[in-house]
Amino acid sequence: MSNNEVLVKVSNAGLYKNGKWLVKNVSLNINRGKIVTLIGPNGSGKTTTAKIALGLYKNIEGSVERLTNKISYVPQKVSIDWTLPVRVLDFMILTQDLEEKEITDALILTGVEELIHSNLRDLSGGEFQRVLLARAIAKKPELLVLDEPVQGVDFTGEVALYALIKKISETLKCGILLISHDLHVVMSATDHVVCLNGHVCCSGSPVDVAQNKEYKELFGEKSSQLLSIYEHEHDHVHSSDGKIVKDIN
Amino acid sequence: MFDDFFIRAIVAGVGIALVTGPLGCFVVWRRLSFFGDTLAHSALLGVLISISLDVNVSLTIFIVSSLVAMLLLRLEKTTNLAGDSLLGLISHSSLAIGLVILGFLSFIRFDVMGVLFGDILSVNTNDLLIIWIGGALILLVLWYIWKPLFASTVNYELAEAEGMRPERVNAIFTVLLAALIAISIKMIGVLLITGLLIIPTAMARNLSNNPKQMVILSVIGGLLSVFIGLYTSFEINTASGPTIVVVALILFILSLTRITKNTHDLKK
Numbered sequence: 001m002s003n004n005e006v007l008v009k010v011s012n013a014g015l016y017k018n019g020k021w022l023v024k025n026v027s028l029n030i031n032r033g034k035i036v037t038l039i040g041p042n043g044s045g046k047t048t049t050a051k052i053a054l055g056l057y058k059n060i061e062g063s064v065e066r067l068t069n070k071i072s073y074v075p076q077k078v079s080i081d082w083t084l085p086v087r088v089l090d091f092m093i094l095t096q097d098l099e100e101k102e103i104t105d106a107l108i109l110t111g112v113e114e115l116i117h118s119n120l121r122d123l124s125g126g127e128f129q130r131v132l133l134a135r136a137i138a139k140k141p142e143l144l145v146l147d148e149p150v151q152g153v154d155f156t157g158e159v160a161l162y163a164l165i166k167k168i169s170e171t172l173k174c175g176i177l178l179i180s181h182d183l184h185v186v187m188s189a190t191d192h193v194v195c196l197n198g199h200v201c202c203s204g205s206p207v208d209v210a211q212n213k214e215y216k217e218l219f220g221e222k223s224s225q226l227l228s229i230y231e232h233e234h235d236h237v238h239s240s241d242g243k244i245v246k247d248i249n
Numbered sequence: 250m251f252d253d254f255f256i257r258a259i260v261a262g263v264g265i266a267l268v269t270g271p272l273g274c275f276v277v278w279r280r281l282s283f284f285g286d287t288l289a290h291s292a293l294l295g296v297l298i299s300i301s302l303d304v305n306v307s308l309t310i311f312i313v314s315s316l317v318a319m320l321l322l323r324l325e326k327t328t329n330l331a332g333d334s335l336l337g338l339i340s341h342s343s344l345a346i347g348l349v350i351l352g353f354l355s356f357i358r359f360d361v362m363g364v365l366f367g368d369i370l371s372v373n374t375n376d377l378l379i380i381w382i383g384g385a386l387i388l389l390v391l392w393y394i395w396k397p398l399f400a401s402t403v404n405y406e407l408a409e410a411e412g413m414r415p416e417r418v419n420a421i422f423t424v425l426l427a428a429l430i431a432i433s434i435k436m437i438g439v440l441l442i443t444g445l446l447i448i449p450t451a452m453a454r455n456l457s458n459n460p461k462q463m464v465i466l467s468v469i470g471g472l473l474s475v476f477i478g479l480y481t482s483f484e485i486n487t488a489s490g491p492t493i494v495v496v497a498l499i500l501f502i503l504s505l506t507r508i509t510k511n512t513h514d515l516k517k
Binding site: 051054055056069071072073075078080081083084085086087089090091094095096119139145 | 280396397410411412454458459463
């Protein structure tokens with residue numbers, strides 16, 4: 001099994017719904033051990049694209065090939081109705097059978113092991129996100145799709161969780177599709193960025209995207225500088241020859 | 250032993266309560282109580298068809314209710330009508346069609362009240378077999394699809410993304426509901442079966458903090474309602490179905506004291 005094995009191949013995908021294109025002509029590959037980040041303004045089709053990659057839509061243009069069945073998904077929004085009493089423990093084994101140790105290990109990684117017997121409805125937003133992430137990684141997936149996984153998490157927690165996501169992609173050798181608003185934090189851990197605005201504006205390594213004209217128009221000159229600074233750091237951490245390397249291996 | 254009609258009624262009631270408990274939990278969790286009502290109303294149509302064609306009642310109800318369930322699932326996707334309007338449309342039309350057909354069947358002596366509210370006196374040994382074998386099958390299938398069904402109840406897209414095939418298990422679940430209605434109509438009636446599905450479950454929710462506990466408590470609630478309800482209905486000569494539901498309601502009200510206490514504890 002090569003490290004660069006493609007897990008999901010989205011080719012020219014689009015979704016037409018209620019009289020308009022939510023996204024159009026999106027192509028991207030998610031490879032084993034790599035993190036692909038989707039960025040873009042509100043309503044630019046990030047979540048739609050992630051759902052297309054997961055195969056949640058039946059009537060799409062183009063094609064999606066998924067070459068793995070071991071998929072974990074952290075949706076953007078999970079609301080638990082009052083009528084449904086679910087503890088963290090019950091939620092962890094929602095789609096999978098886990099040993100007790102696997103459950104606690106995953107919860108320890110995201111820093112919420114003491115909440116194992118709490119009811120999901122009693123958690124704060126940040127705690128809930130940590131539980132969602134713990135559940136997703138406990139399964140040891142080959143493909144991890146994270147739709148704004150750190151929303152509501154405090155800043156230190158945010159940095160730690162992104163570091164964890166990076167670590168997971170390396171240790172589990174899984175492909176990750178990440179949606180995020182936190183440009184500055186995310187970029188340092190990303191291998192490939194896809195900038196969306198109804199279609200793919202630009203894509204490439206974080207530093208390439210940061211220099212792209214359309215990206216600057218979308219997010220402003222400042223964010224471009226921001227990105228470059230972080231990319232520079234990324235460069236030092238992950239590459240020995242001083243270049244931005246798309247392929248860390 | 251089954252000679253005594255009271256014993257038969259108890260045995261039938263226990264069989265049904267064992268099934269309504271777990272199914273009722275999913276009905277409440279998934280907000281399907283009106284859906285259950287619709288299937289139950291269509292059961293009247295099933296009863297009349299079975300009388301007209303002289304075929305097995307339970308089987309006919311099962312087939313008619315399943316067809317209505319499938320029709321609903323289909324219409325939900327193809328029309329723009331809101332879910333509850335759609336349910337109201339199907340529910341009351343099928344009830345009305347059933348009652349109109351009933352007008353044409355004047356040559357048959359037919360106890361409408363029995364179908365609407367249940368007639369425990371008419372439960373015979375054959376019905377007991379249908380209830381227990383049918384009930385066992387329903388629980389077996391539910392056991393088998395429990396995990397994907399529960400996952401898709403918590404979050405449909407998450408379940409689908411992770412390969413749990415929610416659409417398929419949802420369809421299976423509606424067929425299980427239709428089957429429950431088919432085996433329980435004689436006992437509890439078209440209009441009240443949803444009551445037995447959701448009231449003990451609502452009581453259970455007030456007392457539980459995890460899904461398994463809620464299922465067990467709702468089974469216990471259903472059993473208590475059946476025991477106390479049947480006993481009372483024989484003692485004070487009231488209709489069995491409504492009496493069972495009234496007992497379930499009283500249990501629910503009692504369970505509210507516990508929840509007020511819990512909320513109070515939280516505030517402290």
